[in-house]
Amino acid sequence: MQGLHLTADLYDCRGADGLMTDAAVLAGLCRRHTTEVGLTLVDEKWYTFAPYNGQPGGVTGMLLLAESHLAVHTWPERRAVTLDVYVCNFTTDNSDKANALLREIVAAFQPGRCELHRLERGREQRPPAETILEPLNDAGDAVYGFVSDERVLFQRTPFQTIEIVRTPRFGLAMRIDGHFMTSEGEEFFYHEALVHPAAVAHGAPRQVLIIGGGDGGAAEEVLKHRSVERVVLAELDAEVIAVAKAHLQRVHRGVFDDPRLQVRIGDGLEYVATTPDRFDLILLDLTDPETPAGSLYTEAFFRSLTRIMNPAAAVVLHTGTPVFEPEQVRSINAALRKVFEQVHPFGLYVPLYGAYWGLSVASHRLDPRAIDAATLRARAAALPDLRYYNEDVHHALFALPNYYRALVGAMPASVAAEAAKTACFESAAI
Structure with missing residues (x-):
């Protein structure tokens, strides 16, 4: 009796039509994935219904699995599917x-909307929650x-997989391609650090560009600055915004209704290459x-940003964790230094990311420490x-910390300030 029962109701499916109407095609798909994940096929039965009223x-x-079963039912006239997976966890955890x-x-059917439900059978013998583990580096x-007690949404878009899970610790959390992105309970760590150090140092940003940021958390922080007249949010995947609007109100706090926010759906590279606008903060x-998003962490892209930056403008981005991804952090900061006269790495612990996290402010003029x-x-x-x-x-x-300084070639703020003062005096003497 002890086991895990998963169900999924899929709507507006865009997957291959054969999956909806051809028992052989659907059976082949199910067999393949069943064996690939390591479950044991015992027997099977499939049936294709006759056409009705001109509809297939x-x-x-x-x-039938040694662990229990997988059941599938399709309604091609409604582009709908129901799925049912049950596994026994009595001697081995097959969750x-x-x-x-x-x-x-689910991904094969490409649903426009998906409702997932999870039931722990024999719950008195097992904890009613799922532990979601995530690697901190490529080596694994x-x-x-974190523990999740509900999977609220699973959606495959043309670009990525989006999940919303409910956690006892931080409430609803968004995952993209298996990585935690933001959550209701701790989003302020990352979003406030991303926005305010550079914006406060600038003093009066009026035009702001956010590339990515479809959850709306960064835009909400930007618009706390009274000087801001317009924020352009250039997001590749419209579904990220749709999911955020539906589930993450405590992250964006209604920012998508603010008339100062302009959403642009599309490739950030293309937007930067074609926009005639100039910005004070990117x-x-x-x-x-x-x-x-990998191409947006390169020297070539950083150089393209300079065309759309006002003289005192700054770029801010996260670079990863210097503890677990040191080479990534080093290389991104090195690329920034090839383009910008001022590069100032900084960092904080981000609870949802499980580590001390690195960010950088890059500019030709702005020193946020000064x-x-x-x-x-x-x-x-x-x-x-x-x-x-x-x-x-x-x-x-x-x-x-010293290890972070050494990694990114940063000098202490006191030394940098003294060097700047000396350069100023020498310039005045000349």
């Missing part, structure tokens, strides 16, 4: 295999994770470099509803 008949079928099997079959030798709120105490205090105090950032945190973000 659907398919119903089942794989990961069941999740993988359901995920692959370090992992972290935020690269992207997925990681190993994703489709702002005087009185100005910093006044500008930070003018920002409403801050949960992480303040005038003391501003400088603490740029106080790098």
Whole structure:
């Protein structure tokens, strides 16, 4: 009796028509993924219904597994599918295999909308939650994770896979391609750090570009600055915004209804290459470099940004964790230094990312560490509803541990300030 029961209701399916109407095609798909995830096929039965009222008949079928079963039913006239996976966990925990099997079959049907349900059978013998683990680096030798008690959404888009899971620790969380992106309970760590150090140091950003950031959290922080007249949100995947609007109101707080926000759906590379506009602040709120966003972490792209930057403008982006991804952090900062005169790495612990996380501010003129105490205090105090950032945190973000300094070639703030002062005096003497 002890086991995991997963069901999925799929709507507006865009997958190959054969999956809806051809028992042989659908059976082949199910057999292949069942064996690939490591479950044991015992027997099977499939049936294709006759056409009705000019519509093709659907398919119903089942794989009998040594672990239990997989059942599928299609309604081609409605572009709908129901899936049912049940595995016994009495002697071996087959939960990961069941999740993988359901995920692959759902992806094959390409549903426009998906409702997933999870039931722990024999719950008195097992905890009613799922532990989601995520690697901290490509080598996979370090992992972290959170407990989830509900998978609210699973959606495959033309670009990536989006999940919404409910966690006891942070509430609803968004995952993209198996990586945690943001959550209701701790989004302020990352979003406030991404936005406010550079925006406060600038003092009066009016035009802001966010590339990525479809959850709306960065835009919501930007619009706390009264000087901002317009924010352009250039997001590749419209479904990220749709999912955020439906599930992550506590992250974006209604920012998509603000008239100062203009959403542009499409490739960030193309937008930067073609826009005639100029910006005071550019935020690269992207997925990681190993994703489709990888080309936006390159020297060539950083150089293209200079065309659309006003003289005192700055670029801000996350670079990864210097603890577990040191080479990635080093190489991104090295690429920034080839383009910008000022590159200032900083960092903080981001709970959802499981590590101390690196970011950088890059500019030709702006040094976020050089702002005087009185100005910093006044500008930070003018920002409403801050949960992480303040005038003391501003400088603490740029106080790098020695290993991080060595990794990115950063000098201490005191040394940099003295060097700048010396250069100023020498220039005046000339």
